[in-house]
Amino acid sequence: KLRKVVSVVGAGNVGEHTAALLALRGLVDVRMFDLPKKDGDRIIEPVKGKALDIQQMLSALNIDGKVEGYTVSADGEGYQALEGSDIVVITAGFPRRPGMSREDLLEKNISILSVIASKIKEYAKDAIVIVVTNPVDLMTYAVYKLLGFEPQRVMGMAGVLDSARFKTFISKEIDVSPQDIHAYVIGGHGDEMVPLISISNVGGIPLKDLLSKEKLQELIKRTQFGGGEIVDLMGTSAYHAPAASIVEMVEAIVTNNKRILPCSVYLDGEVGEYYGVKGACVGVPVKLGNCGVEEVIKIPMLPEEREMWERSVQSVLKNLKVVDELLKVMV
Numbered sequence: 001k002l003r004k005v006v007s008v009v010g011a012g013n014v015g016e017h018t019a020a021l022l023a024l025r026g027l028v029d030v031r032m033f034d035l036p037k038k039d040g041d042r043i044i045e046p047v048k049g050k051a052l053d054i055q056q057m058l059s060a061l062n063i064d065g066k067v068e069g070y071t072v073s074a075d076g077e078g079y080q081a082l083e084g085s086d087i088v089v090i091t092a093g094f095p096r097r098p099g100m101s102r103e104d105l106l107e108k109n110i111s112i113l114s115v116i117a118s119k120i121k122e123y124a125k126d127a128i129v130i131v132v133t134n135p136v137d138l139m140t141y142a143v144y145k146l147l148g149f150e151p152q153r154v155m156g157m158a159g160v161l162d163s164a165r166f167k168t169f170i171s172k173e174i175d176v177s178p179q180d181i182h183a184y185v186i187g188g189h190g191d192e193m194v195p196l197i198s199i200s201n202v203g204g205i206p207l208k209d210l211l212s213k214e215k216l217q218e219l220i221k222r223t224q225f226g227g228g229e230i231v232d233l234m235g236t237s238a239y240h241a242p243a244a245s246i247v248e249m250v251e252a253i254v255t256n257n258k259r260i261l262p263c264s265v266y267l268d269g270e271v272g273e274y275y276g277v278k279g280a281c282v283g284v285p286v287k288l289g290n291c292g293v294e295e296v297i298k299i300p301m302l303p304e305e306r307e308m309w310e311r312s313v314q315s316v317l318k319n320l321k322v323v324d325e326l327l328k329v330m331v
């Protein structure tokens with residue numbers, strides 16, 4: 001097999017756009033999996049239509065690549081084509097509606113993910129898995145537990161998206177290309193996520209020397225509620241920037257470029273100790289390569305950032321017991 005294969009399970013807003021962007025970059029072949037839908041009395045297979053549409057987009061643009069769609073059932077039929085996947089991206093599940101927190105999705109999404117995890121174990125036991133379904137830190141933990149893979153091969157996408165949002169706001173504020181902005185958002189993917197100001201910089205100049213405290217606070221708040229801002233405007237959650245963030249992670253893994261990206265990973269042992277977390281998935285900067293998470297980067301934090309970090313971790317931990325209970329029932 002010459003080209004890497006990325007499977008995207010769940011071809012809704014995020015999954016579809018992820019598949020399209022991955023295909024456009026021309027690096028990998030893409031397989032999409034989703035449920036059949038109803039159109040009046042008729043059963044239709046949108047995932048196959050979407051795959052065809054994306055495949056034809058590639059022809060229009062003269063880009064090589066294979067895109068295939070597979071209709072699956074909620075109880076796990078139809079997943080054979082996961083075989084040979086180098087990476088599996090999970091975006092299946094329910095998205096947030098206005099007024100919902102990411103935690104409201106917990107129970108429903110865990111039961112969906114337990115079926116998908118069992119199929120990944122059956123057909124793609126060597127794959128690297130990227131979890132996108134919300135609440136993402138808890139879902140990554142659940143998938144990690146369900147799969148029993150090494151922690152290096154299971155990660156959640158959130159920090160890249162949150163950091164992209166933060167960079168967008170900084171870029172607008174000071175009129176500099178996002179390419180020259182380094183800004184990491186770590187912690188849980190919730191309203192208490194932690195934009196790390198002390199190490200953020202623009203062209204090497206510390207962010208705190210470029211913006212007033214008030215302005216920084218405003219940008220931090222807007223980043224923390226960046227997902228909600230879009231849910232309120234669109235009536236459903238974002239998908240362009242989430243898809244792009246997934247692509248960034250996939251490309252780091254596939255090209256083995258050793259980028260440092262914030263991802264939700266299972267923390268335990270030595271690095272977990274540095275971050276004060278044991279036995280949970282939370283967003284931290286990691287080095288990504290062929291093997292998945294190759295290293296957890298220990299980022300220095302100011303005392304006030306560490307306080308924010310602790311609060312953010314607590315907001316993830318408070319639901320971990322619920323997840324463990326749900327997992328007991330599922331396994």
Ligand code: APR
Pocket residue numbers: 009010011012013014015033034035072073074091092093094095096105109112115132133134135236237238239242
């Ligand atoms: N098996 C396979 N696919 C499923 C299953 C299942 N059991 N259950 C749901 N899906 C599919 C849906 O059919 C739908 O196409 O998952 C897709 C979800 O897509 P959307 O509803 O459009 O949601 P989206 O905006 O893509 O968000 C997906 O990512 O960012 C997170 O919070 C978001 O948890 C949500 C997930």
